[in-house]
Amino acid sequence: MEEFEAVQYCFQSSNSSCTKEVRPTAVYAVIYISAAVVVMLTVCGNLLVIISISHFKQLHTPTNLLLPSLAVAGLLMGVTVIPFCLVVLIQTCWYFGETVCMFYNIFSFGLPPVSVNHVACIAIDRYLAECDPLLYSTRITVNINCLMIMLNNLLLLLYNVSLIYFNGNMSGVQEINICYGNVGSFSSFSPLSGAEVSPLLSRSFSSLASKWWNDLPTEVKTAESLTSFRRLLKTHLFRQHL
DSSP states (O other): OHHHHTOEESSTTOTTBOEEOOOOHHHHHHHHHHHHHHHHHHHHHHHHHHHHHHHOGGGOSHHHHHHHHHHHHHHHHHHHTHHHHHHHHHHSSOOSHHHHHHHHHHHHHHHHHHHHHHHHHHHHHHHHHHHOHHHHHHHSOHHHHHHHHHHHHHHHHHHHHHHHHTTTTOTTHHHHOOSBTBGGGGOTTOOOOGGGHHHHHHHHHHHHHHHHHHHSOHHHHTOSSHHHHHHHHHHHHHHHTO
């Protein structure tokens, strides 16, 4: 019966809490140090790009306008998304509350498309510079790139806000993600793709199993052996269905 005693929950006071994966202290230390290094490299690297291009006037070219904008998106990812995402991956629980969860979902849903679009704009800019170098300086100017950046961010902002407002990305989420302690349980519009449905179903089953275990009588949970546990469980289930 030791395997049942090893189960821990994100919130011990809640019967519907998600199960928590427990690791040795040394493993937690190594993982958290690695996570801190990843976050620091992300933040410092993007800050270095922003400061360098902003400080040196010779870098103020149309192409380089896209780079600090991309770095700002990466910096926001490193501050608002990556730390919380890593903590959830390590702890397998969400401890930051409903408000932080809401902003986490908004940023994690909105920032990646911004970065991808900036990379696409840089690719288009480099394509025009290589294929038509004589007319590039007249077609692509600082004002045009600024306008492209503003339109890109504005359109993505409107798209994300409208998607969240009209509830277009939460179909079936509340029914699947039911355990307390997961980021999705605090928010009704967590950005979930189809590839995440299977893990959510698995976690939902785990949460239901945890609830059923907590609802069992004490005499069943404290059985001395697996054989007696099976016998008491069958008796309990039989009495429930009478």
